[in-house]
Amino acid sequence: MLKIEHLTKHYGTFPALQDLSLEIPERQLHGFLGPNGAGKTTTMRILATLMTPTSGRASVDGVDVVRKPHEARKLIGYMPDFFGTYDNLTCREYLDFYGRCYRIGAKERQRMADQLLELIQLGDKRDTYVDSLSRGMKQRLCLARSLIHDPKLLILDEPASGMDPRARADMKGILRTLREMGKTVLISSHILPEMSELVDSLTILNRGRLVLSEDVKSLAARMSGNAPLEIRLAEGCGEEAVDAVVVCLKELPGVAEILQPEPYLLQVRLEGGDEQCMQMLREMTARGLPVTDFHRIPMNLEQVFMEVTQDE
């Protein structure tokens, strides 16, 4: 659906985006992450035809966004990280106006506006003035605006920023519905835990360069293989028992590091796969050590993010 090839953008001599290549298949929620100044918004603005790249190309469903911006705009719905709403206008009129800008016929506009207002759970607010809506509602209305011409690709720049947890949950639900409807969504956000729950694949940019682009499932599998083990010991088992566990662990092959963040909690970094892990569990059980919990620390997108953006 979306193909980016060697996309580069320089502002004067400052490289905002360097040689970005990326491909996003249809019907995917793709996360776009990166620290401030990484080039996410620049990429999104190029894709939204608001800016031309210094070099490289990008196409949506085979249509080049640089050479054929007018055709590309029919395929793209863009929601920036600000509301962009008007006063003195009701929700339905707001959507109707943008529908007219896309030259959609009156009946079709009305049908789309009604459907979208239901989708974003603002069906009962259709005749309410936009400026009287809450922040979360305005954000959802802006999402509906970007959908009024039924685009194939949605580009959402920080769609949940500034929302309360309830509004964010609503937004997540709407995005899942959009995926079920067959839309491809490129979404940037700083709320990493929610992104990891929501997206199918993700790309991390840092200083204008791509540092990671991967399917979330494969990333999770890869990361969990290297994740540290957490061993919880029985409360009040005594220092001697804890020392015995540490001695036991040190004797085992593949143990690279042992940390003790709490008196009865150990974190072990293991150089090796599941075999070493199984051996460790067998050994501790055989020695009768007071282990109450033994598990790998689950993958955390925030840790991945910090790790891949740290080296740059």
Add this chain to the structure above:
Amino acid sequence: MSNPILAFSATRRMRSFRTILTVTAYAGMLLLIAILMLKGMFGTSVTIQSMQQGVRCYLILTAAQFGLLVLIGPAMTSGAIAGERERQTLELLLVTNTRSFRIASGKMLESYAMLALLIVSGMPAMCLTVVVGGVSFSQVLVSMLFLLAVAFGTVCVGVFASACCRTSVRSGVMSYRIIALIAVITALPFIFGYPRNITDVVYDSQQYAALTKDGALKMIHPLLYCNPGFGLVALLQDQTSLLSGGSLENIPGFGTATMVQRTQYQQWGRLLCTYLMMDRAGGQSIALISSGAIAVAGSVLMGIATFLIRPRRKRVIGD
């Protein structure tokens, strides 16, 4: 309306309480002037005095409308594009399939329609002068058409400034500066004289007598046609003999001289030469050319404004 920007902006403007207030204040002020000037003349027969007062009232109302349009026009259009930038909605429009020309023209037409509404709302006051006498309805209509042309010019200046600036306040200031600049530049022929030797023609009685209407039109400096104030004076002179009918006769030393002799007074020479050319050429023709010049200049400004708001020019660093 095929232009969504026009329809939408008009809807929003007409829902605003400020619009109701503006139209009421504009029409009310003109009516008040008319009523104060013409009180006691209604319900009586038309006399020379009432006709003279009607003409005076007509002059004041037309000049007041001209001044108000020049003042209100930029204020009304300063937010046309800059306001969209302030609300961050311009980009949302640009990512739709609405071309920048449609955005600029929609905004311009909407503001122009508002000014046209103001001009029309001033019509009752203007028509009171017709009732009293001294001014015909066709003259009122012609002056309204000229005011519509002036309104077009001010709106185009406003949209141009709005396309150049990021905020409405800056855009408003820039509009007034541009209008002041236009007024000064187009008045330069009065200060620095004519490249064409107008005085030679006026001083030579044979040449002056043989001067045709077209010839007189060509003698007037082209820059003057671009000055809406000059167009208005020419039109009012044509309709009411504004200048030759009164005030100049009272200037010391001028009373007994002929109009051609007066041009020899150094300080008034160029002005009076222009007046003579204006008189020979006909005020309506000058106003028509002036309207055309305003329309052309306005269109050029609109073209530049369209260029300025097109997408893919803005640069935003990083996030």
